Amino acid sequence: MNLTREFLYQKYIHDKKSLKEIAEETGLPITTIKSRLRRFGIRKKPIKLGNEIYDNRDWLYEEYIVKRKGYTVLANELGVSYSTILDRILFFGWELRGHNEIDKGAPRRGTKHTPVSIERIKSTRIKKRVYFECFQCAQTTERVRSGYSRSGKKFCTYTCYKNYLKENRVETIDITDSALYKEWRKKVYARDNFRCKMPGCNSNSRDIAAHHIYPKKLFPEKQFLLNNGITLCKNCHEKTYGKESNFIDALVRVVQTMND
Ligand SMILES: [Zn+2]
Ligand SMILES: [Zn+2]
Numbered sequence: 001m002n003l004t005r006e007f008l009y010q011k012y013i014h015d016k017k018s019l020k021e022i023a024e025e026t027g028l029p030i031t032t033i034k035s036r037l038r039r040f041g042i043r044k045k046p047i048k049l050g051n052e053i054y055d056n057r058d059w060l061y062e063e064y065i066v067k068r069k070g071y072t073v074l075a076n077e078l079g080v081s082y083s084t085i086l087d088r089i090l091f092f093g094w095e096l097r098g099h100n101e102i103d104k105g106a107p108r109r110g111t112k113h114t115p116v117s118i119e120r121i122k123s124t125r126i127k128k129r130v131y132f133e134c135f136q137c138a139q140t141t142e143r144v145r146s147g148y149s150r151s152g153k154k155f156c157t158y159t160c161y162k163n164y165l166k167e168n169r170v171e172t173i174d175i176t177d178s179a180l181y182k183e184w185r186k187k188v189y190a191r192d193n194f195r196c197k198m199p200g201c202n203s204n205s206r207d208i209a210a211h212h213i214y215p216k217k218l219f220p221e222k223q224f225l226l227n228n229g230i231t232l233c234k235n236c237h238e239k240t241y242g243k244e245s246n247f248i249d250a251l252v253r254v255v256q257t258m259n260d
Helices: 005-014 019-026 030-040 057-066 071-078 082-091 099-103 115-127 158-167 179-191 234-240 244-259
Strands: 129-133 140-144 208-212 229-233
Touching (some): 019 030, 057 071, 071 082, 234 244
16 A cells, blocks of 8 residues: 555545544554654644744754754754654645654764753743844744844744735745646756756755746746746745845846856
8 A cells, every 4th residue: 555645635634534544444554644644744734833943934944954954853952742843844845854864963862952951952042032023913022033034024923924925916935736837847957957046056955946937926827938947946045035026137047048
């Protein structure tokens, strides 16, 4: 029995079957079904982000993507369950790394932080906290200094930031599952050699995205044109959020040069 994402999504979300029912149908233990659902990020209720350090997208990005710590390493450091971290990695749409790679990082097993050192870690985070008013909901919020500002505007949560983008009719991250889209993305990556093509960026990162040069919301007719796509690394892609139009000219030129 091959437990694919599609299969589990169909049974668990679409057919609203319980873990027990799926286990009976497939002849696999409930724990297997449960862990596979978790790994695919399939859940009946979406997670709600709170104010914990691991809810901070920028902080987690730094730890998981930049420092390449495994989610189990992070879970151990924070003294939380590893699914807490895993859920957020999936929620933010980052690629899950395999266990082999995770084990290359800091020790995953072995001694955990003592309560004293956990307190010390927390207190160093507290010192870096600031108060500000959210640009979207105007609530006064406390946040880690490094992670509260986007394009000069300050947001209490990533949700508020996304709502701001939505209301201002700016493209947000849209993970679409259509075959056409995947085909388009594949062609864009292949043409660009799976490397970021942002002028001035020399990143060799494999953490890439296929960016629509003319936003697909405003130019739906261009969304599957190879020439309207360009490969950007995660960092560069994030720089374009909400400012897509500022990058059009430069990126069109890059694609033109490649075609010449
Ligand atoms: Zn807010
Ligand atoms: Zn880049």
